[in-house]
Amino acid sequence: MSTTTTTTTQYVHYHDGGKPGRRPILTGSSAKPTFESVPKIDMRRIYSPHLSDRQSLANDVGAACRDVGFFYAVNHGIDEELLDRTFDAVKRFFGLEEDVKMECHNQKTERFRGYEGVLEGKLDPGTRGDLKEGFLMGEDFTEPEQNLTPLPHLPDTQHSRNQWPSHPSAAFFRPAIYEYYNAMLSFSRRLLGIFALALELPEDYFDTITKHPMTNVRAVHYPPQTSPKDVGIGAHTDFCWFTLVCQSHTVNPALEVLNANGIWVPVHHHPHSFVVNIADFLKLITGGRWASTVHRVRNLASPTQSPENGGECDGHDREGSGQMEERYSLPFFFSPDEDATVSVLEKFREEGREYEGFVVGEYFQRRLDIDRTTHLEEGEGRRKGGY
Ligand SMILES: O=C(O)CCC(=O)C(=O)O
Numbered sequence: 001m002s003t004t005t006t007t008t009t010q011y012v013h014y015h016d017g018g019k020p021g022r023r024p025i026l027t028g029s030s031a032k033p034t035f036e037s038v039p040k041i042d043m044r045r046i047y048s049p050h051l052s053d054r055q056s057l058a059n060d061v062g063a064a065c066r067d068v069g070f071f072y073a074v075n076h077g078i079d080e081e082l083l084d085r086t087f088d089a090v091k092r093f094f095g096l097e098e099d100v101k102m103e104c105h106n107q108k109t110e111r112f113r114g115y116e117g118v119l120e121g122k123l124d125p126g127t128r129g130d131l132k133e134g135f136l137m138g139e140d141f142t143e144p145e146q147n148l149t150p151l152p153h154l155p156d157t158q159h160s161r162n163q164w165p166s167h168p169s170a171a172f173f174r175p176a177i178y179e180y181y182n183a184m185l186s187f188s189r190r191l192l193g194i195f196a197l198a199l200e201l202p203e204d205y206f207d208t209i210t211k212h213p214m215t216n217v218r219a220v221h222y223p224p225q226t227s228p229k230d231v232g233i234g235a236h237t238d239f240c241w242f243t244l245v246c247q248s249h250t251v252n253p254a255l256e257v258l259n260a261n262g263i264w265v266p267v268h269h270h271p272h273s274f275v276v277n278i279a280d281f282l283k284l285i286t287g288g289r290w291a292s293t294v295h296r297v298r299n300l301a302s303p304t305q306s307p308e309n310g311g312e313c314d315g316h317d318r319e320g321s322g323q324m325e326e327r328y329s330l331p332f333f334f335s336p337d338e339d340a341t342v343s344v345l346e347k348f349r350e351e352g353r354e355y356e357g358f359v360v361g362e363y364f365q366r367r368l369d370i371d372r373t374t375h376l377e378e379g380e381g382r383r384k385g386g387y
């Protein structure tokens, strides 16, 4: 008598470029060469007056963008106390009365600026929603903190506008977020030069399309989750140029990135460092040579120590059965000017192929609209149709 073993392929599902995607989980002999950890890059060379130092940093950055799409940026030069102050303010903000936060609910704006409640987002349709609350702000020429001039050809009504809570108990929040926003914006401009060098382009190559870039800070609070079926933010790629994330400490890594074998690789907390990731626009203009890597957040309670796991966490299917921790993160999203047209860079084009150009703001809004409509869809959102 003979027995047959049937193996069925298992898949990881995600949301990529605004569309659902899936990747087979490959193990053993079918596994491909891929990354198993996120590289750490010392950013001190970004401030060097010598082009050779900036170029050597660019070489490290370029390798990470190609092979992983993610890296830790350490020694980035942004004041650590500023980062601590921002996290304090963010924790305080999410602890405010619900009414104070709901006054600036994000569904009141086209660009999704303002407050989003727990379970209102849903990047992974297979879940009950994202177990997080957030607050989004970004470029807004009416706010004096930004010192911007309005785009001449756009009517005032089409410019992005922020919303801030007006209650006195929230007065601390706007200046704190602006301090972070402005620091991240100037660091991002330097990083853009490093990306240009990494692509063997002149350092100022992207300057003409980043005169008034589209930028966002999102402050996020992930309550601890007890069920592994939940997700803090469903698996996705980012639809900007690149993202910098500062994350608060959790015993277990909550942010995870997907490698080519469908394995989730944990992104650890390194105090005061940023996590940098390449997003869809940079993947697009490099003709796919740089990776816009799928990632997700699960703020699972830490596992109880057991002899089997030695108290170690492997970043995979953790059960939520231990210490409960709140998690806070501060992604900063950077994209070129809303009215810039971009396409695959000349150097990456194949002869005889047609390449479409697209307007940054239009592409961005299309992606944002997908997010806006997946929010509050099933009546779980407390304010469905309310605005
Ligand atoms: O909270 C994080 O670490 C990442 C959040 C994220 O992926 C996003 O907001 O796009």
Ligand SMILES: [Fe+2]
Pocket: 236, 237, 238, 295
């Ligand atoms: Fe993301």
